[in-house]
Amino acid sequence: HSAGIIGAPFSKGQVKGGVESGPDHIRAAGLVERLLQQGCAVKDYGNLVFEHVSVDEPVGRLKSVRAVGSANQKLSVAMQKVKESGHTAVMLGGDHSLAIGSVHGHAAALGHLSVVWVDAHADINTPLTSYTGNIHGQPLSYLLRELQSKIPVLPNFSWMKPCLSAGDLVYIGLRDVDPAEHYILKMLGVKMFPMSKVDQLGVAKVMEETCDHLSARGKKPIHLSFDIDAIDPSITPATGTPVTGGLTYREGLCITEHLSQTGLLSAVDLVEVNPLRGQTQNDIHSTVSTAVDLLLACFGRQREG
Ligand SMILES: N[C@](CCCC[B-](O)(O)O)(CCN1CCC(O)CC1)C(=O)O
Ligand SMILES: [Mn+2]
Numbered sequence: 001h002s003a004g005i006i007g008a009p010f011s012k013g014q015v016k017g018g019v020e021s022g023p024d025h026i027r028a029a030g031l032v033e034r035l036l037q038q039g040c041a042v043k044d045y046g047n048l049v050f051e052h053v054s055v056d057e058p059v060g061r062l063k064s065v066r067a068v069g070s071a072n073q074k075l076s077v078a079m080q081k082v083k084e085s086g087h088t089a090v091m092l093g094g095d096h097s098l099a100i101g102s103v104h105g106h107a108a109a110l111g112h113l114s115v116v117w118v119d120a121h122a123d124i125n126t127p128l129t130s131y132t133g134n135i136h137g138q139p140l141s142y143l144l145r146e147l148q149s150k151i152p153v154l155p156n157f158s159w160m161k162p163c164l165s166a167g168d169l170v171y172i173g174l175r176d177v178d179p180a181e182h183y184i185l186k187m188l189g190v191k192m193f194p195m196s197k198v199d200q201l202g203v204a205k206v207m208e209e210t211c212d213h214l215s216a217r218g219k220k221p222i223h224l225s226f227d228i229d230a231i232d233p234s235i236t237p238a239t240g241t242p243v244t245g246g247l248t249y250r251e252g253l254c255i256t257e258h259l260s261q262t263g264l265l266s267a268v269d270l271v272e273v274n275p276l277r278g279q280t281q282n283d284i285h286s287t288v289s290t291a292v293d294l295l296l297a298c299f300g301r302q303r304e305g
């Protein structure tokens, strides 16, 4: 294993301050040292510097479009470099709008890929269906080829092109999906394992069916986009949009251990850790250490030793 770590201290895909300090909290919890201890090579590329965008008037309801566009352009270039250097990429967020640049850069380097999106939310609102205008609820609509007719021309987004097909996307952990998102998911026939399915099948079967679905599409490199709010807020409360009824700590490890064992894991996003949303130090510690443990499992750490 070799990990190439990119910190993306970015928060403009949503409106709650604090998520930009996610990368530094995850590093301070010992991510690099723990990866090295388990025999993983590590290259830490540090944090990207996102210049302030002074004039960024809303476009329709969309907030901070220009900032989100330029941040993701920079991230896409960085991701591509990390992949071309042969590492498994680790993108530390920052909010989930960063998946636009992360997936785009990954696809630019490798051509085709599959995406496993672990999240309480579908993050597939289009600019026109979004209630909030927060772009962290929309990244997949910019990435999916099938939705391009729904995306208007946006400032600072001309650098990107859609790079993912709906059949190469699998969701795990959904439990707060907006009506328009649900319609889109059904229309596109996206493979999904909402929490109801996780309860019904159990996480081992969910992972078996996820991998069967992906293998049937030709074993493409896997991009795991892990939103920490997929885990139950009793474990990971320090996040911007907590939703009760989430994955247990153990289910989170089952997911990441299983994907690691496929040997196809090529990039991991770990996003939406927001220390300011924790009520106590313990809230923050529980959230950040769970994020670290999930990442260690992505790089081969096994609970049996
Ligand atoms: N779907 C939401 C949440 C996005 C969460 C992004 B993340 O990266 O954390 O997955 C809106 C959620 N919805 C808004 C109306 C409320 O009544 C219920 C929640 C949106 O803002 O689009
Ligand atoms: Mn979420």
Ligand SMILES: [Mn+2]
Pocket: 096, 119, 121, 123, 136, 227, 272
């Ligand atoms: Mn998300």
